[in-house]
Amino acid sequence: MKNALHEFADLAINIPVDRLFTYGIPADTAKKAEVGKRAFVDFRNKETVGYIVGFRPEAEAQGIKEIRSVIDDEPVISGELLKLTERVSLTYLCSYGQAIAAAIPGVLKKGKVSVKSREKHEEEKMPAPSYPLALTDEQKKVLESVFKKIDMESYRPFLLHGITASGKTEIYLQAIEKVLNKGKTSIVLVPEIALTPQTVERFTSRFGSKVAVAHSALVGSMRYKEWQRIRSGEAKIVVGARSAIFSPVRNLGLIIIDEEHETSYKQEDVPRYHARDVALMRAKLANCPVILGSATPSLESFYLAKKGELEMVKLTKRIDERSLPKTKVVDMRMELATRKKVCMFSKVLVDSIERVLKDGRQVMIFLNRRGFSTYVNCKRCGLVLKCKKCDSVMVYHYETRNLICHYCNFRMPPPDICPKCNAAYMKYFGIGTEKVESEIARLFPQARIARMDTDATAKRGSHDRILGEFKKHNIDILVGTQMIAKGLDFPRVTLVGVVNADVTLNLPDFRASERTFNLLTQVAGRAGRGEDGGEVIIQTYAPEHYAILAASKHDYEKFYAQEIKSRKELFFPPFVHLIKLTLRSRNEKSASDAAGSLKEFLEKNLFNTEKEKSVDKIDIAGPAPSPIARVRGFFRWNVLLKGRNRTTMCETLRGALRSYRKPAGVILTIDVDPMSM
Ligand code: ADP
Numbered sequence: 001m002k003n004a005l006h007e008f009a010d011l012a013i014n015i016p017v018d019r020l021f022t023y024g025i026p027a028d029t030a031k032k033a034e035v036g037k038r039a040f041v042d043f044r045n046k047e048t049v050g051y052i053v054g055f056r057p058e059a060e061a062q063g064i065k066e067i068r069s070v071i072d073d074e075p076v077i078s079g080e081l082l083k084l085t086e087r088v089s090l091t092y093l094c095s096y097g098q099a100i101a102a103a104i105p106g107v108l109k110k111g112k113v114s115v116k117s118r119e120k121h122e123e124e125k126m127p128a129p130s131y132p133l134a135l136t137d138e139q140k141k142v143l144e145s146v147f148k149k150i151d152m153e154s155y156r157p158f159l160l161h162g163i164t165a166s167g168k169t170e171i172y173l174q175a176i177e178k179v180l181n182k183g184k185t186s187i188v189l190v191p192e193i194a195l196t197p198q199t200v201e202r203f204t205s206r207f208g209s210k211v212a213v214a215h216s217a218l219v220g221s222m223r224y225k226e227w228q229r230i231r232s233g234e235a236k237i238v239v240g241a242r243s244a245i246f247s248p249v250r251n252l253g254l255i256i257i258d259e260e261h262e263t264s265y266k267q268e269d270v271p272r273y274h275a276r277d278v279a280l281m282r283a284k285l286a287n288c289p290v291i292l293g294s295a296t297p298s299l300e301s302f303y304l305a306k307k308g309e310l311e312m313v314k315l316t317k318r319i320d321e322r323s324l325p326k327t328k329v330v331d332m333r334m335e336l337a338t339r340k341k342v343c344m345f346s347k348v349l350v351d352s353i354e355r356v357l358k359d360g361r362q363v364m365i366f367l368n369r370r371g372f373s374t375y376v377n378c379k380r381c382g383l384v385l386k387c388k389k390c391d392s393v394m395v396y397h398y399e400t401r402n403l404i405c406h407y408c409n410f411r412m413p414p415p416d417i418c419p420k421c422n423a424a425y426m427k428y429f430g431i432g433t434e435k436v437e438s439e440i441a442r443l444f445p446q447a448r449i450a451r452m453d454t455d456a457t458a459k460r461g462s463h464d465r466i467l468g469e470f471k472k473h474n475i476d477i478l479v480g481t482q483m484i485a486k487g488l489d490f491p492r493v494t495l496v497g498v499v500n501a502d503v504t505l506n507l508p509d510f511r512a513s514e515r516t517f518n519l520l521t522q523v524a525g526r527a528g529r530g531e532d533g534g535e536v537i538i539q540t541y542a543p544e545h546y547a548i549l550a551a552s553k554h555d556y557e558k559f560y561a562q563e564i565k566s567r568k569e570l571f572f573p574p575f576v577h578l579i580k581l582t583l584r585s586r587n588e589k590s591a592s593d594a595a596g597s598l599k600e601f602l603e604k605n606l607f608n609t610e611k612e613k614s615v616d617k618i619d620i621a622g623p624a625p626s627p628i629a630r631v632r633g634f635f636r637w638n639v640l641l642k643g644r645n646r647t648t649m650c651e652t653l654r655g656a657l658r659s660y661r662k663p664a665g666v667i668l669t670i671d672v673d674p675m676s677m
């Protein structure tokens with residue numbers, strides 16, 4: 001859209017102010033000014049990058065400044081993405097400028113590079129090519145449904161519920177091929193590139209240089225190159241983590257979201273979007289199908305599928321009809337009673353490890369808690385060492401000989417004497433992955449052992465190195481956190497042991513059961529992917545909990561039936577949408593007072609008319625402190641909104657907040673569909 005007739009441009013700016021800014025267009029740049037391009041403008045006496053989103057023939061305000069210069073020869077953001085980011089800003093209550101900034105590479109936000117039509121780049125190394133497999137009957141049926149919708153070229157969301165190793169990825173690959181043959185493009189979202197190297201490789205080996213990998217570990221310039229490859233149409237398939245949903249592909253024909261239940265699809269900073277929901281928005285704009293795939297769908301998606309808003313397609317069998325691993329739940333309370341002391345491994349687990357090692361197979365041991373011990377406690381006065389800045393306990397890390405806060409990374413040497421009573425009785429309690437590793441090493445001195453968690457993989461490349469060694473069977477036992485739960489396919493792993501399934505179950509979060517079920521199912525899915533079958537041993541102090549029972553039987557439907565009942569009773573998602581408003585301050589009273597007055601304000605202002613009230617009731621809960629009430633020195637208080645219709649809820653809140661004046665020294669953040677409290 002050129003601006004021949006217009007004198008003024010509306011610009012979105014990447015700041016948390018919910019409005020556009022109007023600037024005059026100097027005559028000599030009139031031709032160059034175009035929607036979707038960046039421009040330098042004077043903003044609060046600073047040269048700032050703005051995004052041109054529209055034009056107007058006149059401006060009301062006096063003393064309007066002029067654009068300094070238009071940066072780009074071509075728009076950095078397409079009309080489709082402008083619509084998408086506008087919807088993102090409306091849904092997640094951020095400014096349009098913040099949403100646009102999330103959709104373009106970092107280097108462009110600073111206004112440095114000018115976008116040219118085309119730039120050359122070097123070829124990258126590619127893995128050996130792979131070819132389409134002959135499909136199983138189940139796979140055929142699923143693909144038929146998907147193909148039909150691809151041919152219709154209209155919006156259609158699918159939920160592909162397929163157990164682990166049922167061949168979901170092959171479905172994705174052949175659906176993409178179909179789209180490719182129509183001359184269209186695809187976007188594939190994976191939870192975290194670094195954690196799913198095998199998945200990513202399957203796309204590059206099938207489609208070669210047509211694939212662009214939007215890798216968060218890529219340095220700025222490489223990222224920018226991939227972005228240009230996508231933008232120019234050279235790359236037809238984008239595989240990437242959540243931000244890849246904003247890839248500048250044209251002629252989009254399909255979106256795939258692998259492991260759609262993963263919480264990493266939710267961005268924790270502004271804009272706090274959920275890539276799954278943005279994918280649905282984008283597919284609607286592009287008129288194309290979208291496939292959400294998972295062995296353990298999110299409650300939200302499964303609920304929508306049951307209501308018919310997503311088309312459910314299923315893969316119920318593993319490839320080659322390989323059976324799911326046999327799962328044993330070990331009641332650690334009984335272990336405690338018979339052995340008279342807390343032990344890390346049950347006899348069943350130790351015996352199984354021994355047997356599997358003797359058979360020359362591999363073992364994975366899972367505990368979703370890093371560190372050595374999990375808290376330090378004075379035996380005399382009872383003091384538990386806490387972080388100076390957070391409401392969290394200090395965790396002992398053996399490798400670095402440090403106590404570390406897992407919320408703010410504050411470190412300190414472990415004290416020999418109690419800082420409160422000076423007694424020399426500091427004791428270490430609880431189990432983390434480091435301790436599991438050392439105990440395994442003690443029990444199985446001949447075994448080759450490695451650990452994989454964020455500590456062990458902090459160094460660049462160590463993640464791939466450990467997985468590579470495990471694949472080559474230079475490692476017998478791999479100990480790890482949720483890093484080893486996802487997407488890994490090692491046929492020689494015949495035993496998966498879960499040291500303590502209750503770690504996630506006890507989190508103060510309404511999704512705790514769902515997380516536990518997902519993690520256990522995923523980690524169990526690592527066993528028995530080869531021809532030798534597999535076995536899973538889950539240790540727990542809550543063996544009768546439905547999340548653990550259902551996971552041990554690989555029974556998603558059963559878990560869903562239980563969980564959905566409790567969500568309904570408690571009035572939680574998927575029955576409502578949540579909006580979490582957090583007020584934080586270094587002063588505890590300021591934070592709680594501000595939360596209290598925000599609640600009062602919302603009660604008065606959220607609805608203007610009685611009619612609105614009756615149409616869409618919004619519940620206002622709180623104020624209440626966050627489960628971790630203080631982090632990095634900030635006290636945090638929440639007000640929680642619950643309502644059935646997200647669109648009206650966001651609209652109403654946005655309107656109300658226009659007249660809200662927050663007290664000084666307090667920061668307000670808004671999280672729509674929050675993943676944690
Ligand atoms: P999922 O994505 O559901 O976990 P995968 O797509 O990884 O499952 O499939 C599991 C294994 O089965 C992979 O090694 C894959 O190559 C193989 N596989 C998938 N589909 C077929 C098929 N139709 N015939 C033979 N092997 C297949």
Ligand code: ZN
Pocket residue numbers: 387388389390392405406407408409410632
């Ligand atoms: Zn801390």
